[in-house]
Amino acid sequence: MVEHVYRRAADAPGVDAVVVATDDERIAGAVESFGGVVRLTQPGHRTGTDRVAETARDLRCEIVVNVQADLPLVEPDMIAEVIAPFTGDAGVQMSTLRQAISDPSDEDNPNVVKVVVDRNGNALYFSRSKIPYCREDGVCFKHIGLYAFRRDFLLSFAALSQTPLERAESLEQLRALEHGYPIRAVETRFESMEVDTPEDLERVRRRVSAAARV
Secondary structure, X not given: OHHHHHHHHHOOOOOOOOOEEEOOHHHHHHHHHOOOOEEEOOOOOOOHHHHHHHXXXXXXXXXXXXXXXXXXXXXXXXXXXXXXXXXXXXXXXXXXXXXXXXXXXXXXXXXXXXXXXXXXXXXXXXXXXXXOOOOOOOOOEEXXXXXEEEHHHHHHHHHOOOOHHHHHHOOOOHHHHHOOOOOEEEEOOOOOOOOOOHHHHHHHHHHHHHHHHO
């Protein structure tokens, strides 16, 4: 799955290099076996973003995209979407993706993170609970765990103290909101799925198999 995500990220428009950040020698060996670039990091990072920040200290770039290996269906153009806000707005420091929920069972699934945004497309809150509560039919958005940062902000973000809501929801992006930093949440046109449970993995396998038969 790591190789699959690596190659899709490498195909993304605007991406100059792909680096796998891990503290696991087994993963590092697997990446090297298919010719990928890997950096071993210190163990014990609080979140994946903190691990990426360690790697970013040695990178010479303006934008860093955190593509997690649990996102096997990531489309290269999704990475282009999450990078796009930085081009037109110098004030954007961090961005992510959101998608309208099409499967009603996702609304009450705590493994599917939900997000609500303001009129400018900036995230108001992320939660494992259903948000917003709709008295009438409304649209709920799930969060796609793909992030882009200006490199300097990423390093600052990793140095911030963890926050109460971040710990309560176990969602690292809430650290930025609680410290007062906005997150641009771009609506993606692509369907995707994160792998958080064995059931998720089976759903992805079925979808990939079905696509291969087409």
